[in-house]
Amino acid sequence: MEPLYGRFEHSLDSKGRVIVPAPLRHPFEREQNAAVISFYQEQCLALWPPAEFNRRLATVMEVQDLDPEHRQDARTIAGHSSSVDIDTQWRITVPSACRAWAGLDIESPVVVVGVLDRIELWQAELWRERMADSMQSLANGTSRLFSPARKSPAP
Secondary structure (H helix, E strand, O other), rough: OEEEEEEEEEEEOOOOEEEOHHHHHHHHHOOOOEEEEEEEEEHHHEEHHHHHHHHHHHHHHHHHOOOHHHHHHHHHHHHHHEEEEEEOOEEEEOOOHHHHHOOOOOOOOEEEEEEOEEEEEEEEEHHEEEEEHHHHHHHHHOOOOOOOOOOOOOO
């Protein structure tokens, strides 16, 4: 899958719908405009192409019987995920439970971010808070993403 990237700001309309930005549509077009939305880490939502979501679920299925924590994680992801359709205007309806989880209010800003294999939906202020440290480390040159790879010493 070609990586998803870019940040966009939209609003939830009065029916709880948000637009999937044009640069992030390609993996969903290949899947007949279908998607899966789920609760995700750090109180955002993830929007997955179904094939990618199914790959993630396969990993969860492999480990769910290892211990109670893995079973609980499996329940969380399975119980808080929903199939959604993308309409002809490229909007998805964000289920009310998902909106509540992520703190998304009707007619309020939503940050829509391509994050490699998924789209994340964030309440705008929470996005800014979560990104503040990363943006600072990028600005001052200490970001680990752009540090040269360190070679381990030879034995």
